[in-house]
Amino acid sequence: MTENPQCAKCTRVVCDSKASLKGPENCPTKTKQEIIQQALAEYDDPEVREFARQASIQEAECYMHLPEGLTTRYPRVEEIAQFAKKLGYKKLGIASCLGLKDEAEILAEILENRGFEVVSVCCKAGAIPKERIGITEEQKIKGPGAFEAMCNPITQAKILNEAGTEFNILVGLCVGHDSLFFKYVKAPTTVLVVKDRVFGHNPVMGLYLAHSPFYRKLLRKE
Numbered sequence: 001m002t003e004n005p006q007c008a009k010c011t012r013v014v015c016d017s018k019a020s021l022k023g024p025e026n027c028p029t030k031t032k033q034e035i036i037q038q039a040l041a042e043y044d045d046p047e048v049r050e051f052a053r054q055a056s057i058q059e060a061e062c063y064m065h066l067p068e069g070l071t072t073r074y075p076r077v078e079e080i081a082q083f084a085k086k087l088g089y090k091k092l093g094i095a096s097c098l099g100l101k102d103e104a105e106i107l108a109e110i111l112e113n114r115g116f117e118v119v120s121v122c123c124k125a126g127a128i129p130k131e132r133i134g135i136t137e138e139q140k141i142k143g144p145g146a147f148e149a150m151c152n153p154i155t156q157a158k159i160l161n162e163a164g165t166e167f168n169i170l171v172g173l174c175v176g177h178d179s180l181f182f183k184y185v186k187a188p189t190t191v192l193v194v195k196d197r198v199f200g201h202n203p204v205m206g207l208y209l210a211h212s213p214f215y216r217k218l219l220r221k222e
């Protein structure tokens with residue numbers, strides 16, 4: 001058994017070059033050839049291949065070459081609409097957090113304006129009290145005695161499955177609720193908004209600021 005890959009800590013990144021076998025000892029490009037070949041075979045499925053091909057085309061189209069250098073051009077919402085069109089999808093699903101209802105509404109409008117049929121389901125659909133999954137009064141956000149509907153990502157997934165959406169877009173589901181949605185949904189799904197209650201749904205700020213005096217606490221050892 002070889003040492004597990006540690007790409008996040010790699011000091012010799014060569015996998016995006018022709019010298020791809022010159023990485024560190026635990027480089028998966030060197031040590032995981034069997035898995036790499038198995039995974040590669042999956043792309044021989046025409047549907048998977050086309051999905052991957054269009055994703056790479058979309059990726060490249062998100063840049064343009066200007067005299068001053070390679071420049072980005074599409075925000076993610078535009079990228080999603082263009083990608084869905086490339087795949088020929090007609091019916092899209094939105095699985096959103098109730099706390100991002102306004103954002104979900106704008107997204108629906110953008111997609112409908114591009115000619116898509118949109119089905120949207122919010123996380124509280126079903127209005128099932130949190131007690132149903134064992135949440136106690138003390139564990140509620142608003143405190144004891146309040147009615148709180150549970151986030152219901154499995155219901156969101158099943159409703160979108162029943163509607164036959166061909167591609168789904170996540171808007172701000174909580175950590176863990178998003179995981180359940182991915183587990184139960186059938187159509188491929190992408191993420192537009194990642195919930196971050198502190199950083200305006202821009203969670204990478206937690207990484208950018210982890211070495212700053214104000215957020216050093218994120219790097220504490222436990």
Ligand code: SF4
Pocket residue numbers: 006007008010011012013014015016023024026027028029
């Ligand atoms: S694949 Fe190899 S070269 Fe690339 S980041 Fe991982 S360890 Fe480094």
